[in-house]
Amino acid sequence: MKASGLRRFLRDLGPGLISGAADDDPSGIATFSVAGASFGYLPLWTALFSIPLMIAAQTMSARLGMVSGRGLAAAIRANLPRWVLWGACSLLVVANVINIGADLAGMAESSAMVTPIRAAVWMAFYPLLIIVLLAWSRYCVIASVLKWLTLVLFSYVFTAFLAHADWSAVLRYTLLPRFEFSRHYLAALVAILGTSISPYLFFWQASQEVEEERSQGKITVQSRQGATAAELSKSRKDVVTGMIFS
Structure with missing residues (x-):
């Protein structure tokens, strides 16, 4: 890939990349850590x-947002009964409150x-920071910050090398699924998947696609409806990259 093509590719990354990074939240990391500590390489597949x-689910969510011009909740409200x-x-x-x-x-x-600062202080600081960013920053600024923050996930790559893993075993257990028919292993699989x-990422992906179009001046639902083949292709590359990165 030429330098200009690489720059264009990186510039086009957005909602899909951020959604993929958001999937690597602390609750997810805790789940993976417990599964790894309990079963070693067994769940790698x-x-x-x-x-x-993940690609299929997030691509559908992205296309729904792009084509309908609405987020997932708004699309449900427009097309399905109120109880749904x-x-x-x-x-x-409920899921978001627990996850947050x-x-x-x-x-x-x-x-x-x-840092020498107690966790309780950070626990108060981070919500205030998020509220300030949401209340006084524009979407494009927040999206840009989140996009750059995805680079933090490369720390997992460095950690993998520092852990001195058996790479032949990693490859074997990743490519050849192995099962342990026990209650704890099945529970770990359910938790991992x-x-x-x-x-919540379905809602996030669709809503962020809408926000992307709003930031381009498409304020009304009618102006946001529809997407060209080129736009859908760009979105798919974004989603695929984000999910693999995740």
Whole structure:
């Protein structure tokens, strides 16, 4: 890929990349850590198995946002009975509250490990920072910050090398699925797939596609409806990159 093509590719990355990075939240990392500590390399095949599922789900969400000009909740409200909307949104709120709590706790504890400041202080600081950014910053600024923050995920790559893993075993267990028919292993598989294919990301992806178009001056739903083949192709590359990165 030429330098100009690479720059254009990186510039086009957005909602899909950010959604993929958001999937690597503290609750997900905790799930993967527990599964790895309990079963070693055994669940590694789920990483490869979940990628096409994640791509399919997030691509549908992205296209829904681009073509309908609405987020997922608005699309449900426009096309399905009200009880479906209330049910989906109620479950989303519950899941988000739990997830946000886990994320803030993970961020606070991690910050306390590398600074002399107590976790309780960080726990108060991060919500205030998020509120300030959402209230007084434009979408394009927030999206740009989140996009650059995805680079932090490369720390996982460095950690993998520092862990001195048996790379032949990693490759073998990733490409050749192996099962352990026990209650704890099945529970770990459900947890891994559940935290990898998170329903809140469907709402996130569709809404961010809408926000991308709003930032381009497409304020009304009618002006946002429809997408060209080139736009859909660009979105798919973004989603595929984000899900593989995740």
